[in-house]
Amino acid sequence: MTYDVHIIGGGLAGCEAAWQLAQHGYRVRLSEMRGSGDMTPAHQTDGLAELVCSNSFRSDDDERNAVGLLHHEMRRLDSLVMRAGEAARVPAGSAMAVDRDVFSAGVERALAEHPNVTVVRERIDELPAAGMTIVSTGPLTAQALAESVVRATGQDRLAFFDAIAPIVHRDSIDMDVAWFQSRWNKGDGKDYINCPMTKEQYLAFHQGLIDGEKIAFKEWEADTPYFEGCMPIEVMASRGVDTLRFGPMKPVGLDNPRDTTPEFPQGRWPHAVVQLRQDNKLGTLWNMVGFQTKLKHGAQVELFRTIPGLENAEFARLGGLHRNTFLNSPLVLDRQLRLKGGEHVRFAGQITGCEGYVESSAVGIMAGLMAAAELGGETWTAPPPSTAMGALLSHITGDAEAETFQPMNVNFGLFPPLHDIKKKARKEAYAERGKAEFGAWLATLDRVPA
Known part of the structure; x- marks a missing residue:
């Protein structure tokens, strides 16, 4: 078979990229190792676009929710995931949830019936040396291919253990309690x-870490060792009551300007300090330094809101620690998701550092559109960063800090901020602006989906 693009990986992103290219008239070879005798530790079937975890695509509210806005944009681009999702939809209130078997079968049927798509059950162990390629192998990329990616990008550019600290929306932090300062x-x-x-607050917090309900490691994660640089905070807490005060909660060199006495005219060191570091260039998201954790999400929210200044914290992402494979995309990918130094290879989906089903699908859509534009000799212009797709792409390819880059769900903290709108109306304003600017961008495309 002759083909224009080779797509490696038949998950959500790979299927979306294949659909976009096929709909634009280009021939695709879609390689999926499941069904060839190989299986990942997480998948249960050999079906394309299998939903490994939840059956939910989360909120479908496109009036005030970032992921709902992403749904809206994907539908306008003739998303295969949205098409199949509607056909497989099950009741879930304002969320979009699907029958996972019906959904996977719908995606596979659409691609199998498309004259421009050939699905091949085969394992690919090396990045192709030539030919337009999209790699969308996800967070459990097979070892041989992962090693090939390491050789192409550098040993420090691919993570196999995903230590995620919570990220807080800047405007939810109480700056009457917290303060800006670098140590010393x-x-x-x-x-x-x-x-x-x-001291009292710290001791209660420490006990909460010890007692909090944790998520168990999955079978394929269990043998992955902890690294000292990404030790779960509750594991550090278990090593002694003061371990955190000599680690990520170290107070030395930080004078609280709101806690002064005659003995400490410039302020005094608190008993412990939780530090947050800016996580994106916009300054809208702040990372809780050293707070990677296996606490369950509900336990995290409850405990972390006991931290002074974070009582009303809104989290763009909660903490986690699990085996994963993802690129340090701001370092290794260009603005069109191409590998720097190997521009015939694009990456899409979770391996790029997006998190979530629809986010992976959206990046697959964009990778397919980018490839179609390149094949057609057209200039690709990215959606504006005020759109959900544009914000996600900006995070992956440059707006995030490479030193602290971690997988991220779409959220309004990735969007250019709106300053002159009251907080209660801000989400609606983000969505309204995003829809308008996405529509204007869509009108500039040479070929718009029907």
């Missing part, structure tokens, strides 16, 4: 937001 006043003085704790 190094840097420009606003590199960190500091949340102080008294």
Whole structure:
């Protein structure tokens, strides 16, 4: 078979990329190792676009929710995932949930029936040396291919253990309690937001870490060792009551300007400090330094809102720690998801550092459209960063800090901020702006889906 693009990986992103290219008239070879005698530790079937975890695509509210806005944009681009999702939809209130078997079968049938798509059950162990390629092998990329990616990108550019610290929306932090300061006043003085704790608060927090309900490791994660640099905070807490005070919650060099006495005219060190570091260039998202954790999400929200200054914290992402494979995309990919130094290879889906079913699908759509534009000799212009797709692409390919880059769900913290709108109306304003600017961008495309 002759083909224009080779897509490696038949998950959500790979299927979306194949659909977009096929709909634009290009021939696709879609390689999927499941069904060839190989299986990942997480999948249960050999069906394309199998939903491994939840059956939910989360909120379908496109009026005030970032993921709902992403649904809206995907539908406007003739998303195969949205098509199949509607056909497989089950009751879930304002969320979009599907019968996972019906959904997978619908995606596979659409691609199998398309004259421009050939699905081949085969394992690919090496990045192709030539020919337009999209790699969408997901967070459990097979070892041989992962090693090939390491050789192409550098040993430090691919993560196999995903240590995720919570990320907080900046406008939900109480700055009447917290303050800006770098330790010993190094840097420009606003590199960190500091949340102080008294001894009593710290001891209660420490006990909460010990007692909090944790997520068990999955079978394929169990043998992955902890690294000292990504130790779960509750594991550190178990090593001794003061371990955190000599680690990520170290207070030395941080003078609380709101806690002064005659003995400490410039303020005094709190008993412990939780530090947050800016996580995106917009300054809308702040990372809780050293707070990777296996606490269940509900336990995280309850405990972390006991931290002074974070009582009303809104989380763009909660913490986690699990085996994963993802690129440090801001370092290794260009703005069109191409591998720097190997521009015939694009990456799509979770391996790029997006998190979630629809986010992976959306990046697959964009990779397919980028490839179609390149094949057609057209210039690809990315959606504006005020759209859900544009914000997600900006995070992956440059707006995130490479040093702290971690997988991320779409959220309004990735969008250019709106300053002159009251907080209660801000989500609606983000969605309204995003829809308008996505529509304007769509009108500039040479070929728009029917």
